[in-house]
Amino acid sequence: GRGTDIKLGPGVKEAGGLAIIGTERHESRRVDRQLRGRAGRQGDPGTSQFFVSLEDNLMRLFGSERISNIMVRMGIEEGEVIQHSMITNSIERAQKKVEENNFGVRKRLLEYDDVMNSQRSVIYAKRRNALFGDRLDVDMNNMIFDVVEDVVTEYKESSNYEGFKLEVIKNFSVDTQVTEQEFNSTKIHDLTDRLFEEVTSFYLRKSEGIINQAMPVLKQVFADRGDAIEQIVVPFTDGMRHVQVPVELKKAIENNGREITKAFEKTIILALIDDSWKEHLREMDELKQSVQNAVYEQKDPLVIYKMEAFNLFKGMLNVVNKEVVSFLFKGGIPMQQEPDQVKEAVAPKPLPKLQTTKQEYGDQHADLDLVGDTREPQPLQPIRKEATVGRNEPCPCGSGKKFKNCHGANA
Template identity: 60%
Template sequence: KRDSEWMGPLYMFHGLSVDCIDKTEPNSPERRKAYQADITFGTNNEFGFDYLRDNMAIHPEDLVQRKHHYAIVDEVDSVLIDDARTPLIISGPVPKGDIQMFDEYKPRVEKLVRMQRELVARIFTEAKALLASGDRKQEEQGAILLLRAYKGLPKYKPLIKFLSEQGNKATLVKTENIYMQENNRRMPEITDELYFVIDEKQNSIDLTDKGHDTITAAGEDPNFFILPDVGSELAEIDKMNLTEEEKLEKKDQMVQNYAAKSERVHTVNQLLKAYTLFELDVEYVVIDNKVKIVDEQTGRIMEGRRYSDGLHQAIEAKENVKVEAATQTFATITLQNYFRMYHKLAGMTGTAETEAGEFWDIYKLDVVVIPTNKPVIRKDANDYVYKTKREKYNAVIEEITRLVGEGRPVLVGTTSVEVSELLSRMLKLRGIKHNVLNAKLHQREADIVAEAGKSQVVTIATNMAGRGTDIKLSPEVRAAGGLAIIGTERHDSRRVDRQLRGRAGRQGDPGSSQFFVSLEDDLMRLFSSERIIRVMDRLGHEEGDVIQHSMITKSIERAQRKVEENNFGIRKRLLEYDDVMNSQREVIYKKRRHALLGERIGVDIANNMYDVCEALVEEHKEANDLEGFRMDVLKYFAVDFDIKEEDFQKTSANNLTERLYKEVRDTFSRKTETIAKQAFPVIKNVFEQRGEMFKNIVVPFTDGKRAYNVVANLEKTYKSEGEELIRAYEKSIMLAHIDDAWKEHLREMDDLKQSVQNATYEQKDPLLIYKFESFNLFKSMVDKINKNVVSTLMKGQIPFEAPEEVKQAEEKRTDLSKMRTGRSDAPAAQTNQAPRKTEPVKVGPKVGRNDPCPCGSGKKYKNCHGKGEE
């Protein structure tokens, strides 16, 4: 919005029109007008959501976007790399949530976490005593206990402090390497004593047998939280001396038991993550009784974004705020795939050089470095490395005091809200005035940044990426040495560090940057080489001592490179998964767009009919099942196809398909003519009496199972003698079935993505299995759409007896702007719970459980439509 207002006059002077989508409401005529401009400004998320909303629109006039031609992305590294892993999702509520499960298991998990904390505290105290004993055997035992404490709670603060002291981290790493040999064969010796094991790098938690026993309540099944081995259990059932029917029943029971248990285990796992891996004021904040995620790159709150897979609900339960209902995905796309739709893509940023390889690999974009307007004279010092965070923060405060004394402004970059508040308290104790800019106080952002260049002003800010406003310096500040940047921790990504450094020394201004690092920082704990630890130990470090050496700075950059490579691998893998989804999305959205615009609806429906005819002929010709064939033709087309057994045997599949298709087309033509004739007198009456008042009319249709309200243009319907109503009917049915099937398919694809990950244990590539299985799912979805569309069209009729049933179509559209849009913080894995379909009330004789199902499938009632009935 700001950029469009700044640059707009310049473009308009050159005869170009400029608009900004952020000033308008979704799906509004104003937004469509904004997209018609020569240059359209907007935020990347909103462009993505508009694309998704366009593909959920019910009326052509709701469409806002044009074709994707040329995109220029500001802060392109932030958008296409940092945000690439998080999909844009439009979601809606699921009737049954799993809220009660979080509340039910929260006390158990709280108790388990408390017991683990007490256990780790005891183990750690004993480990310290043994390591300090001086006896070699006792020291070895102490090292084992130290590893056990680390596996139990790696973020336990006394443990983090202890590991930063001389030789301790090296002892831990050495012991861990011994127990990790031969594919972790001996690791259970370490972990069996714990209640659960945390792998901080993988962000995962596993309950031990001891944990299972503790969390299972008295009198409960001892396997209450243990997932059965489905394969072996199914094999066991097959071996049993039972009838096929009883075996099927047992298998159904086993699968239902597995589904209930997996939901239970998943809930407990997410609660454990919430309590042990996610910290308040670091990964998230609580504002107005709502849990809000903090962007680790920029330090801003991510409005509308939720952790996926039930993790957000687990954190809500932990913080005792309202647990929001589970949601179901209606439409989703990643920013990567959205921007790859543009014929031409470009962007600019100050920090793309380190990611040049990724830009080329994924987007085929070259990175060109443009020389600075004036030479950079900022002084970038080597990092100061301290043992503990306490020493580091004290040194930061001393440095701030010194710089303020020199009359220089200071900008302090922190990685979390918690650290910014800690430094703020320390500065208050020293009586140093300062401003704080973090996720909780972002409203005053522009004012705080504008003041940041004044003499002796101290500004503490969580990651300064893309904070936009330039920091202007006065002449006396330039003379004093310019803006001083202090980084309190190295970020996982070199780019974020460069962005912080880049706040000083702009346009040839003087300035300096200095990072303060401690061995307790996350990056150093998880990825720093043991060389740094050995060097510090060799130099015999005392408390408060600092190391500053180019070798250490390079070593930290190597650790960052490791993290970046790891993240690039994850992003690339995710993109490979999303590419499968993307090709399916394009096919469905193209099919949907054709139906929405109605330009070739007749051709599409004819193709659908032919495909269903072909599928039925192939299926039953192969099985040589004339009776089944006639039943299915009756079921899907409501046509009694008269064919003798001899004809069925002799006629080729192609000829039989053609015969059936001709019969179906003729029946459909007769049917639509009848509907048009039946409706036209009423439409004529409405048009002649109230034509000036009505633009559109709603005509109710039903196929005996579900009611559809079809909206048609009154004047066109009158002039075409009812033909326009038939076109509107075809369009409505097509859209309804495509949307229903696509929502269900998205959920199945989410489930598939989760389930294929187990293939790695069988030495198989999950991606290949995902591609193969997703193709089968897609094929069956398209088949289902075709059958449902054809079946509804062939059976549909107008149920009204009186003209009053045709009423004016109110100007009421699906307001997609009110639907929930958000960014999932993980690949979009939503809920396993399918929305309940409302079944029609059936009147007729009760069907026995073992009788054939009346739907004509040939299955027993209890294994078909009678499932779930007691």
């Protein structure tokens, strides 16, 4: 602490108050001043005295050799107290040098962190929108439009119509109606708008199909067990990856299934953003280390870092957009399930205990599955460690031999 709670006992003030003895000087003058300040808290009397050796790190790094030579010429013996202002001023100059160097290091680190902070703000805004549902539709449309624009620009510039069609199928699962003649004659901007309208119309139809597939089951479950189940988990797959999407049962019934597709979009966006962001952070750490070599080329590492970081971040966003769009356009409920097989999704918050177990509603590969476990928690049992016998102790078998020469020979 800073000494604010130090209470001087009876007779201490009359004796001179609190005395602070410092055995060395710190690199920072601020720390020295804090130590001195402990001697005079709340108007109490006090004194402070600092002792410095020429062999301390602060003096050794900044001018101790020059001062030592002066001390030798003056004939000052070892252990003699020196209170000359030259020594005090030398210490002050050394502390200033250290503080200036530390300030430069902190300033440089802040400049590097500003680059990460700007990227972090963009990613966290996207996560926040997905997590709370704010601007989710806007972000979705922006992702789709960015992917459409990248595909059109890439293949339009190379006049590769076949590659354009394959890329549209790969990303959107749509066999575009754009003909080769229209592809060659239409400008990039107009072609982008047309393809965007085509794929968004397909996505709306696909979402309606998912809702129509799931709603009969959800309605039956809500009618039978709506008072006991708050969430259910709907599995989605794009043919290669699987994800379990928790859906609020009551909300899904109230908004005619829109909650299903909304939960699907939120889950996919959050999962893919998090995975890509973690990988991006690792790459940024490696970049920060590698750009330091630019000093040998007489270049500013910070400038190189900013340029490369921007390219990495742009590439990461493109990857996220393509993966999100690809999964949303390809993903669907893998199979139809009967209402009596539906299981509850156990939410993180405490819920009323169900009277049923997981096994009563189908196996773990069912269409709608449980998240978590409804079993009663088992009390933790202490781990009992058996007594060990030293190698030179008598063997427990009673033979009279040492353990290492009896049953412990092969241990």
